Amino acid sequence: MSEASTAVDAWEALFRAQVSVLRALSAEFPTDEISLTEYDLLFNLSRQPEHRLRIRDLHAHLLLTQPSVSRMVDRLAARGLVAKSTDPSDGRGTIVTLTDDGHELYRRVGVQHARSISRIVGGALSPAELRQLAALCVKLRTATAHEATHAS
Amino acid sequence: MSEASTAVDAWEALFRAQVSVLRALSAEFPTDEISLTEYDLLFNLSRQPEHRLRIRDLHAHLLLTQPSVSRMVDRLAARGLVAKSTDPSDGRGTIVTLTDDGHELYRRVGVQHARSISRIVGGALSPAELRQLAALCVKLRTATAHEATHAS
DNA sequence: CTCCACTCTATGCATACGCAACGAGCGGTC
DNA sequence: GACCGCTCGTTGCGTATGCATAGAGTGGAG
Known part of the structure; x- marks a missing residue:
C-alpha cells in the first residue's frame, strides 16, 4: 500500500x-x-x-x-x-x-x-492507547497548522 | 493523571x-x-x-x-x-x-x-504513525458505534 | 504628509440546518 | 381483521450559516 x-x-x-x-x-x-x-x-x-x-x-x-x-x-x-x-x-x-x-x-x-x-x-481505548492517540493527533494538528500558516 | x-x-x-x-x-x-x-x-x-x-x-x-x-x-x-x-x-x-x-x-x-x-x-506523520492512528481510530469508532446501538 | 494596498470585522442576502409535528406504513395484540 | 403503538421519512418554520461586499483602520512607499 x-x-x-x-x-x-x-x-x-x-x-x-x-x-x-x-x-x-x-x-x-x-x-x-x-x-x-x-x-x-x-x-x-x-x-x-x-x-x-x-x-x-x-x-x-x-x-x-x-x-x-x-x-x-x-x-x-x-x-x-x-x-x-x-x-x-x-x-x-x-x-x-x-x-x-x-x-x-x-x-x-x-x-x-x-x-x-x-x-x-475512555470506554473504547486503554489509557496507553489514549495517550498514544493524543500524541499522534497533537503532531498532526501542529504540522497542519504550520502548513496553513506557511501556505498563506 | x-x-x-x-x-x-x-x-x-x-x-x-x-x-x-x-x-x-x-x-x-x-x-x-x-x-x-x-x-x-x-x-x-x-x-x-x-x-x-x-x-x-x-x-x-x-x-x-x-x-x-x-x-x-x-x-x-x-x-x-x-x-x-x-x-x-x-x-x-x-x-x-x-x-x-x-x-x-x-x-x-x-x-x-x-x-x-x-x-x-501524509506530510505530518510517518507511514507507521499513520497506520497506528488508523488502527486506534477504527477501534474508537467501532466501540462508539457499538455503544450507540446498545444505548438505543 | 499623502496615498494606496491590504487587513479586519460587520452586514445583506440566499440557502442549509435543526426542531417540532405530521402522515404513511409496519407489526404485534386482541 | 381491527386497532394501536411505534417506525420512518417529509414538511413547515425559525435560526444559523456561507458568500459577497462594504467600510474602518493600518502600515509602508513615495
Missing part, C-alpha cells in the same frame, strides 16, 4: 471516528443551554491567557467562516457570556473576552461533557 | 486535529461542485454493496439530523447524483442509490481530495 493511500485511510478513519464520537456526544450535550460549536468557542477562549482572543485568532480555531464567528460572538455577547472590545493596539481588531457568567456556564457544561467523553472515549 | 482526564485530553486532541485538517482540506475542496458534507454522503454510498442505503442507515454515518439528510438527498436527487426509491421490503423506507453521474463526480472530486489529504496528513 502506497504512502498516499495510507494517509487517506488514516484521515478517513480519524474522520469517521470523530463523526461517531461526536454523534454520541451530541446526543447527550445540553443543547438547551449552548450549542456544541458555541461551547467550542468558549473552550478556546478559556484556554487563552486572560481568557481573551481577537476574532481573527479565535476564527483560526473554529470550523466556521469569519462572518459566522463574528455573528456567533455577537450572540454570545448578547447573552453576557463574552464581552467585545476594540483592540487598543489595532483598531481593526475586536477582542473577545470570556465573562464570569460565560466561564461559569463553560465549566458547568464542561463537567457534564467531560463525563460523556470519559465514558464514550 | 486519571483515566478520565486522559480520555478527555485524547478526545480534545483528536477534535482539534480534525478541525485543523478539515480547515486545510476545506480551503482546497471544490465547493463549487459539491459541499464537503454532500461529498461525505456520496462517499458513504460508494462504500456500500451496490452503492445504496436506506436513508435511516445513511443518516447513521453523517453528522446531520434526520430531516437534514432527507433534504440533502432530495437536493442530490434533483441534480441526478443519487436516485430515490421506496424500499420494497418496508414501505416506510426510502432507498438512496448512487447514480453513474454521482459516482463519476464522487470519483473526480475524490481524486483531488485524496491529493490534498496525502499532502496535508
Whole structure:
C-alpha cells in the first residue's frame, strides 16, 4: 500500500471516528443551554491567557467562516457570556473576552461533557492507547497548522 | 493523571486535529461542485454493496439530523447524483442509490481530495504513525458505534 | 504628509440546518 | 381483521450559516 493511500485511510478513519464520537456526544450535550460549536468557542477562549482572543485568532480555531464567528460572538455577547472590545493596539481588531457568567456556564457544561467523553472515549481505548492517540493527533494538528500558516 | 482526564485530553486532541485538517482540506475542496458534507454522503454510498442505503442507515454515518439528510438527498436527487426509491421490503423506507453521474463526480472530486489529504496528513506523520492512528481510530469508532446501538 | 494596498470585522442576502409535528406504513395484540 | 403503538421519512418554520461586499483602520512607499 502506497504512502498516499495510507494517509487517506488514516484521515478517513480519524474522520469517521470523530463523526461517531461526536454523534454520541451530541446526543447527550445540553443543547438547551449552548450549542456544541458555541461551547467550542468558549473552550478556546478559556484556554487563552486572560481568557481573551481577537476574532481573527479565535476564527483560526473554529470550523466556521469569519462572518459566522463574528455573528456567533455577537450572540454570545448578547447573552453576557463574552464581552467585545476594540483592540487598543489595532483598531481593526475586536477582542473577545470570556465573562464570569460565560466561564461559569463553560465549566458547568464542561463537567457534564467531560463525563460523556470519559465514558464514550475512555470506554473504547486503554489509557496507553489514549495517550498514544493524543500524541499522534497533537503532531498532526501542529504540522497542519504550520502548513496553513506557511501556505498563506 | 486519571483515566478520565486522559480520555478527555485524547478526545480534545483528536477534535482539534480534525478541525485543523478539515480547515486545510476545506480551503482546497471544490465547493463549487459539491459541499464537503454532500461529498461525505456520496462517499458513504460508494462504500456500500451496490452503492445504496436506506436513508435511516445513511443518516447513521453523517453528522446531520434526520430531516437534514432527507433534504440533502432530495437536493442530490434533483441534480441526478443519487436516485430515490421506496424500499420494497418496508414501505416506510426510502432507498438512496448512487447514480453513474454521482459516482463519476464522487470519483473526480475524490481524486483531488485524496491529493490534498496525502499532502496535508501524509506530510505530518510517518507511514507507521499513520497506520497506528488508523488502527486506534477504527477501534474508537467501532466501540462508539457499538455503544450507540446498545444505548438505543 | 499623502496615498494606496491590504487587513479586519460587520452586514445583506440566499440557502442549509435543526426542531417540532405530521402522515404513511409496519407489526404485534386482541 | 381491527386497532394501536411505534417506525420512518417529509414538511413547515425559525435560526444559523456561507458568500459577497462594504467600510474602518493600518502600515509602508513615495
